[in-house]
Amino acid sequence: MTGETEPGAKVEVRDPGTGEVVCETVADENGVFSCGPVDDGSFEVVVIDEAGNESDPLPVTVDTTVPEAPTAVAVGDSVEGSAEPGTTVEIRDAETGEVVCSVVADENGQFSCGPVGDGNYDVVAIDPAGNESAPSPVTVDTVAPEAPSVDHTDGNGVSGTGEPGSKITVKDEDGNVLCESIVDADGNFTCEISPTVPDGTLLQVISTDEAGNESITWVRVGGPAIALSANEVRPTEQLTITGTGFLPEETVSAEVHSQPVSLGSAAADAEGTVVFTFDVPADFALGAHTALLNGAQSGQVSAEFTVVAPDQPLPTPEHPQVPKAEERASLPITGGQISGLLLAAGALMVGGLLLLRRRAKEQEETTA
Template identity: 30%
Template sequence: MPSPSPPQLDGEALSVVQADRAGNVSAPVGLLAPDTTAPDAPTATISGDGSIATGTGAPGATVSVTNAAGIVIGTAIVAEDRSYTAALSPAQANGERLGVTQADAAGNVSVSTGVTAPDITAPAAPVAMLDASGSVVMGTGEPGATLTVRDAFGTPLGTAIVTAQGDYSVTLATPQIDRQTLSVSQADAAGNPSPATTLTAADLTAPAAPLATVAPDGLTLTGTGEAGATVTVRDPLGRVVGQAVVQGDGTYTVPLDPAQTNGEVLGVDQRDVAGNGSPIVTAIAPDLVADTTPDAPSAAVDPDGAAVAGTANASAAIIVYDAVGTIIGTGVAGPDGSYRVALVPARIDGETVRVTQTDADGDVSPPATAVAPDLTAPAVPTATLDVTGSVITGTGEPGATITIRAADTTSLGTAIVGANGAYAVTLTPAQTDGQTLAATQADAAGNVSTPIVLVAPDYTAPPARRHDRTGRQHGDGDRRAGCDRDDPSRCRHPGHRAGGRGWQLHRAAEPCAGQW
C-alpha cells in the first residue's frame, strides 16, 4: 500500500484512483486523513474588569480558560472569523495567573497560553499592633504590599514592604507615646489601597510638675495639676503625708497628716491615670514651732555601701532612713561630731539614704541626702525578635541602654529603656539567616547585665552545591567537603565517620564536575 508523503495528519480531504496497464484511470474515491495534530496556542486577553477572556483561535475549536489550580472557569467556541469571547466565572480581578487552551473537533489540545488577570482588588486591612515603647508597628499583610503608618493628619510616620511570609515591622520616625490615633494601610503592587486599621498609642508621657502651696496652718496643701491625676505629698524623709485626685477644673486639696508646721520641705508630684509620674516640686511648710532646729548633718555612703558617715553636732543622735522613710540604722556622733553608721545589708544599687541628727533638746534637723554606690548589674532584660528579623522588643530597667550584638560581638542596634520599662531596637541589618544574637542592658553606672540569647528566623536559602575536580570544594560551605575520589557519585562532608574516612557520605544529585 502506497504511503502519502508527507504524512496527512490534520483531517485533510484526499482522493484515491487506480490506473491499469493501458493507462485507464478509475473514478476517484474520497476519504479523510486522521486528525492528530493539535492546533496552535490561541491568543488571549483578559478584560479590564476581569469578567471575560477574548482572543483568536482555530474556527470551531473549543477554548478553555483555567485558573492556577487547573479548574476551568470559562469556555467558548471559536467563530468563523477566528475570534472568541469566554465569560469568566468567577471574574478574575486580583492579578491571577490563567491558562488558555483550545481543542479542535478531534479533541487535540493546544499548548496553553499564559495570561495575567488585572489586579483591581484592594487587599484586606492589615493586622497591626503598636509595641509597648510606641516605636514600632508590626503585624501581617499581603506579601509584597507596601505598608504605611500615618498620623491623624495623614502624615506618613513610616513604611515597610510585607515579607514573603506575610509579616512586617515599621519603625516610626517619631515614637507615639501620648494617645495619638494612627492608621495603618497597605497597597498592593498594582497600587490598590486597603482599608485602614486604626491604632491608639499608649499614654507614656509624664504630666508637668504640679503647682503646690502649704496652707498657713500646715493642715492642707493646695494647687493645680492634670485633671484625674493623683497628687502625692511626702515629708523630708520620703514618707507619704497626703494624697488627692485633681478635679476636673485642675485644682486639688490635700489634707496633711500629720500637719506640717515646722518649716518642712515637702516633695509633691502627680501621677496621671496611665501611671506616668511628673517631676517633683517642693513646697515649704510654715514654721510654727518655737525651737532651735539643728542644721542637717553631712553624709556620704562608703564606696562599698557598707556604712554612711559624716559630721554632726557633738553627741547628737543620728538616724538613717531609706528612700521611703524607714529607719535602717542609728548611731551617736562622737565628741568631735563625726559619726559612722553601718548599713545592713550594704547599699550597692544607687539607693537614696537620708540622715538626721537630734540634739539634746529633742530638736530634729532636716535630713541630709546621700546616694549609695551603684555596683549592681541590672537583671537580664526580656527580649523578643519579631518574625521579620528586624526589630527586638522587650522590657528592662528604665533608663538603661539596651545593646544587641551579633555572635562576633558586632553591635546591631541600641535603645534606651523608657520610663515604663519598654524598649524597641531596630536591627541593622535585619537578621534572617538563623543567626545567634545577644541582648544586654547597661545601667547609668555602666553595670552590664547577663545577656539573653536569641536566634533569628531563617528565611535565607542555602548556596548552590558545587563539586570540583579536586574533591576539595563542596558548595560555598566547608572547604574540605567535596566528591569522594573513590566514587565520584558520592559527595562527602566532615562531621561523622563513614567507611573509616571521617566523612559523611551521600549520593550526589549529578556527577561531580570534572571527575573522570
C-alpha cells in the first residue's frame, strides 16, 4: 500500500476483523509511505503520531487479481461484448496504444463502445484496483464486400466471382436459403441448387465478409431475353423491341447498330419486362442491323433484323378478256364482226361451188 500522511507518523495496516497489524511503516519527511506486500483482502489503514494519537481508520481493499480478458466483437462501427461487471473497458489502437473509446461494463458485464473508425484494436478491462486484463483483439470493418458478379443461371446452380474468403448465400425472393458456398482464393465460387428452380425465378446472391458486412446481387434464372416484332422492316416502318427476364425496376438501355442509334433507357416493370419502339428512318441503310438491350445488372442481349427496300408496285397486265358463251350470245354485233361474218360466208359459198363441180365431173367420167 502506498499513500501520504503526516511526515514521521507511524502507519499501520490492520485486518478489520481481528485488528491484527499485517504491515507497518513510517512516513518519510515528505509524508509518503509504502507498506507491503499484503495479501488480497480488505484492510484498515491508521496513522499514529509521536504523541500516540491515532487517526480514524481508512478502509482499503487490496486486489491483485487480473480480470478476465473481455469478449469483444465489432458491430458496425462500434465494439460490443462482455467483461467483469464494473470494470472499465478501453478500446485501444493496436499499433499506437491510443485509447479511442472507453466505457464501464454494466452490472451484467455488458458493454458497447463507439463509434470508432475502421481498423485493428485491442480491448482491455481494468478493475477498480487498476489491474488490467490481457487484450482481446478486434477488427472494425464497416466496408461491405463488392457485390458478387454472377453468371447467368439455368436454375441448377449459381457461379461467379466475389471477394476471396467471403461467404456466398443464395436465397429465393422470399428469403429461403437455396445453397451456400465460400469464394476461393482466386475469387471464384460455385453454389449448386437442389432441387432446381424454374426460369424466371428471382434469386438473391449474398456475399458476407468476416466482419458480417453484406452485399447483394439479384439475378433472374434464365437471364434476360429479347424479341422483335418483325425480322424484316422497311424504311418508315416501326419495329417493336421487347425485353423480358430483367430485374424489377432495372434500368435498361436500348440501341440499334450498325448505324448507332440510341433509343434511350427505361425501367423494367415488376415482371422484368421493358418495351422500346424504333421508327426506321426513310434513309436508314438497307441490310442487317442489330437491336441491343443492356441491363444495368443483367447484362446485354441482342437480336438481328434486316431493313429491306420499299415494295415496288408492279404494272397491271392488259390481258384480253374472253367473254363466256352466254355473254357472247347477248353481245351486240359491231361493224367489225359483220365484216368477219361476210368473209366467212363468202368462203363457204366458194368452197361449196368447187365441191359441186368436182362431183359433176366424176359422174361424167363414170358415164363415159
